[in-house]
Every structure is written in structure tokens, then in C-alpha cells.
Amino acid sequence: MSSSMNKYMFILGIVLLFHAAYSAAQHRSYLRLTEQEFTSLPADIVLQTIFSLLLAVFGVTMIAGEFKEIRSNIDLQKKTWKNLNNRPSFYTFNHRGHIFNPIAFSRSSSGKGALEAN
Numbered sequence: 001m002s003s004s005m006n007k008y009m010f011i012l013g014i015v016l017l018f019h020a021a022y023s024a025a026q027h028r029s030y031l032r033l034t035e036q037e038f039t040s041l042p043a044d045i046v047l048q049t050i051f052s053l054l055l056a057v058f059g060v061t062m063i064a065g066e067f068k069e070i071r072s073n074i075d076l077q078k079k080t081w082k083n084l085n086n087r088p089s090f091y092t093f094n095h096r097g098h099i100f101n102p103i104a105f106s107r108s109s110s111g112k113g114a115l116e117a118n
């Protein structure tokens with residue numbers, strides 16, 4: 001199925017779920033007006049609730065896409081030992097090292113260091 005069809009299924013499921021909630025509220029108010037005791041909801045409201053919930057869950061799981069494996073060793077089996085120690089999130093490009101050695105980190109247009117240009 002296409003992604004737009006899954007979105008429509010999800011929206012339809014949510015709308016039907018709200019309709020089932022409204023029907024349940026209407027049934028409760030009807031029982032209060034007629035002074036009857038509440039025992040359970042009618043079967044059509046219960047079936048509509050279950051169907052709309054299943055439709056909404058199916059729609060949202062199809063929208064979510066591919067699921068990843070829960071076990072982490074599946075992803076780690078594909079990596080080599082060199083790649084396991086590689087952590088790009090810890091790379092630092094802007095640091096305070098240029099304060100201690102400004103010649104190495106900042107070059108002027110003439111090729112001289114920053115201290116020699118002053």
C-alpha cells in the first residue's frame with residue numbers, strides 16, 4: 001500500500017474511535033434520562049471501538065516504516081574492529097588549543113604565522 005493510503009487508514013481509525021467514544025457518551029446520557037441502570041455498552045459500540053482501534057494501530061505501524069532489530073549484536077556483527085572504536089560524535093574541531101600555539105593554527109595570507117605578522 002502507498003503511504004498516503006496508510007495515512008488515510010490512520011485518520012479514519014482515529015475518527016471512528018472518536019465516533020465510538022461519542023456514541024458511548026450518548027448511550028450513557030440516554031440511560032440517565034430514562035433512569036435505567038448502566039450494565040454495559042451495546043455490542044455495536046464495542047465492535048466499532050475494537051475495529052477503529054485496530055485500524056488506527058495498523059495505519060500507524062505502516063506509516064512508521066521498517067523496524068530495527070531489538071538485539072544490538074545484529075548491528076555489531078557487520079562492523080569491523082577498526083570501526084567499533086570510531087566515535088564521530090566525539091570529534092572536536094573547535095577547541096582551545098590554538099591559544100597555546102597560535103602559529104600552528106592561524107596562518108596569514110603571506111604564509112607567516114600570527115605572531116610574526118604582528
